[in-house]
Amino acid sequence: MSDHEISAHDAAADEVSAIVEGVRQFVRREIAPRVARLEEADGFPQDVVDAMAGLGLFGMVIPESHGGLDLPLADYVAIMEELAAGWSAMPSFLNSHCTVARLIALYGTEAQKARYLPQLADGSRRGAIVLTEPSAGSDLKQIRTQAVPQPDGSYVLNGQKTFITNGLRAGLHIVLARAPAADGKGPISLFIVEPETPGFEVTRVIDKMGFKHVDTAELRFDDVRLGADALLGGETGKGLPQVLSMLETGRLAMAGTALGMAREALSIALQYAKDREAFGQPIAGHQAVQIHLANMATQLAAARALLGEALRHKARYGRADMFASMAKLFATETTMQITQDAMRVLGGYGYVAEFPIERLYREAPIYVLTEGTNEIQRIVIAREMIKADGPERLGLV
Structure with a gap:
């Protein structure tokens, strides 16, 4: 690498760091002081979403040619961590x-890109990915939602989906469906569905243990007629490969999001331990509390290091299936443990709703379940190990 190339690389890194730092300052200044009020409010925090749109966050992965920021993956993951550290609902939006x-951006036709990407970039349309069905969770090959091709090139969509994040308020849904076949195994494709399309219905908003401001919905498609231009990329049978290509990025983002929550839990526990006194001294002076704090900090540092390794592997080789699954698995399990240990440090106060640890403890389990359950992550890791020809192939030496 020449001196000029090194200088350009360093300048780009500084610019990206400035973007992440800008998000960090926004969260600390505009969001963190309001989290308790935001949680107590019944209404949807549209002002928060608008502020995120104003920062360009809805266009983080969209090319600049269509109005986005086109950020590198490492910075996208870092921003998700900063948002989660401020208010855990924000990354879910x-x-x-x-x-x-x-x-x-990757698979759409030029017409699809021109129509939808600028609206997604400025936040005027928010997207929802519609995969899960009542009888098909992690095994997407078993979906039953059908897109029946018509003689004029259009499709008729019928089926039911569940656990769809942002399903109620999204302005654009990408739906996984299959063509009918005698054996029930017709080709699977992705379709773009606008919520105003006749036959589309949000049938229920699911009540959850946490994240009450993030709508999780059940959707029904009843003879929804879609034009030929609704087929993502214009080619049938590409749906599963298209979805699977997104998994690494989603899992890395989920790991970063979980670490943001874990970081906040540790920060709260540490400050409480310094301020709270018992037996004539701050409880931070008691060995039992110190053990919890040391475990939490060590686990957080280890999870961050593994996420960093996964990002480096992805940047170097283009694929990081095993490391992405490792990072998601370890970061989310770590977050579960750290929020539990934080509750122990706070004692009874950790269990009451006026302290944020109660909320973080309730919300941590969702990360173990989304972007592929952690049981799925373990299977991916094991399969990568088995098909490899040695530690060098795995990148472990």
């Missing part, structure tokens, strides 16, 4: 949206 944006 973005994650599935960015998956939709990436799908269209």
Whole structure:
């Protein structure tokens, strides 16, 4: 690498760091002081979403030619961490949206890109990825939603989907469906569905243990007629490869999001331990509390290092299936443990709703379940190990 190239690389890194730092300052200044009020409010935090749109966050993965920021993956993951550290609901407004944006940017026709990407970039349309069905969770090959081709090139969509993040308020849904076949195994494709399309219905908003401001919906498609231009990329049978190509990025983003929550839990526990006194001294002076704090900090540092390794592997080789699954698995399990240990440090106060640890403890389990359950991550890791020809192939030496 020449001196000029090194200088340009360093300048680009500084510019990207400035973007992440800008998000960090926005969260600390505009969001963190309001989290308690935001959680107590019944209404949807549209002002928060608008502020995120004003920062360009809905266009993080969209090319500049279509109005986006086109950020490197490492910076996208870092921003998700900063948002989660401020208020854990914020990354949920973005994650599935960015998956939709990436799908269209990578696989959409030129007409689809021109129509939808600028609206996704400025946040005027928010996206939802519509995969899961009541009888098909992690095994997407078993979906039953059908897109029946018509003689004029259009499609008729019928089926039901569930656990769809942002399903109620999204302005654009990308739906996984299959063509009918005698054996029930017709080719699977992705379709772009606008919510005003006749026959599309949000049948229920699911009540959850946490993330009450993030709508999780059940959707029904009843003879929804779609034009030929609704087929993502214009070619049938590409749906599963298109979705699977998004998994690494989604899992890395989920790991960063979980680490943001874990970082906040540790920060709260450490400050409480310094301020709270018992037996004539701050409880931070008691060995039992110190053990919890040391474990939390060590686990957080280890999870961050593994995520960094996964990002480096992805940047170097273009694929990081095993490391992405490792990072998602370890970061989300670590977050579960750290929020539990933080509750122990706070004692009874950790269990009452006026302290944020109660909320973080309730919300941590969702990261273990989304972007592929952690059981799925373990299977991916093991399969990569088995098919490899040695530690060198795995990148472990």
